[in-house]
Amino acid sequence: MTRRDEIAENLLLVQQRISLAATKANRNLDDVTLIAVTKSFPSSDVEILKSLGISNFGENRDSDAAPKALEIEATWHFQGQIQSNKLKSITSWAHVIHSLDDAKHFEIIEKVAIHPLEIFCQVSLDGAQGRGGVSGDELYELASMVQESPTHQLMGVMAVAPLGMPPAKAFAQLEEIQKDFITRFPKANKISAGMSGDFEEAIAFGATHIRVGSSILGSR
Numbered sequence: 001m002t003r004r005d006e007i008a009e010n011l012l013l014v015q016q017r018i019s020l021a022a023t024k025a026n027r028n029l030d031d032v033t034l035i036a037v038t039k040s041f042p043s044s045d046v047e048i049l050k051s052l053g054i055s056n057f058g059e060n061r062d063s064d065a066a067p068k069a070l071e072i073e074a075t076w077h078f079q080g081q082i083q084s085n086k087l088k089s090i091t092s093w094a095h096v097i098h099s100l101d102d103a104k105h106f107e108i109i110e111k112v113a114i115h116p117l118e119i120f121c122q123v124s125l126d127g128a129q130g131r132g133g134v135s136g137d138e139l140y141e142l143a144s145m146v147q148e149s150p151t152h153q154l155m156g157v158m159a160v161a162p163l164g165m166p167p168a169k170a171f172a173q174l175e176e177i178q179k180d181f182i183t184r185f186p187k188a189n190k191i192s193a194g195m196s197g198d199f200e201e202a203i204a205f206g207a208t209h210i211r212v213g214s215s216i217l218g219s220r
């Protein structure tokens with residue numbers, strides 16, 4: 001089996017799972033964007049996915065992502081932990097940032113970004129901050145900052161299900177947080193949630209952007 005056949009087969013299975021989850025949740029398939037997470041995989045895999053119709057790619061590490069994004073035209077998403085000193089580079093290749101969780105980082109983005117970015121605020125669902133994210137007032141302060149920017153666009157909330165918490169419980173919690181969030185930020189109604197192991201649950205609770213790596217490309 002060629003790498004292309006392998007990826008094509010995996011992708012088809014993922015697309016079928018998305019479709020089934022959307023149907024079950026009574027949601028329109030067009031309202032769920034699949035982001036293929038290509039971190040640690042070579043740009044040849046990105047090319048294969050592009051030829052199979054995928055146009056959104058997600059990365060976690062600037063050093064790994066920047067060369068790929070430079071080489072391949074697509075919509076590039078950054079979803080990893082942000083380091084201040086990497087923001088100049090990240091904002092040069094990324095179009096969407098999913099993992100903003102620090103006002104200081106947004107101040108830097110406003111200074112260094114050379115093009116407008118779409119931004120999700122990362123929410124912490126267990127308060128432990130182990131996997132990043134903010135909650136409560138901090139979330140609203142951060143989102144207000146982005147909303148007030150004349151350049152960048154606040155998209156909505158992002159979360160990763162905490163380790164040890166059932167995904168359905170995590171995403172139900174995120175949905176509740178988002179209901180309140182959109183009363184304050186009505187246009188920022190997107191939800192970035194769900195990975196290979198839990199994207200069906202995320203779709204059930206309203207995810208509009210799912211970030212799927214290993215189910216498509218194999219284990220890292």
Ligand SMILES: *Cc1c(COP(=O)(O)O)cnc(C)c1O
Binds near residue numbers: 160196
């Ligand atoms: C790696 C990663 C993903 C993709 O995870 P898979 O389990 O490979 O699908 C999604 N979101 C974030 C934030 C990640 O770090």
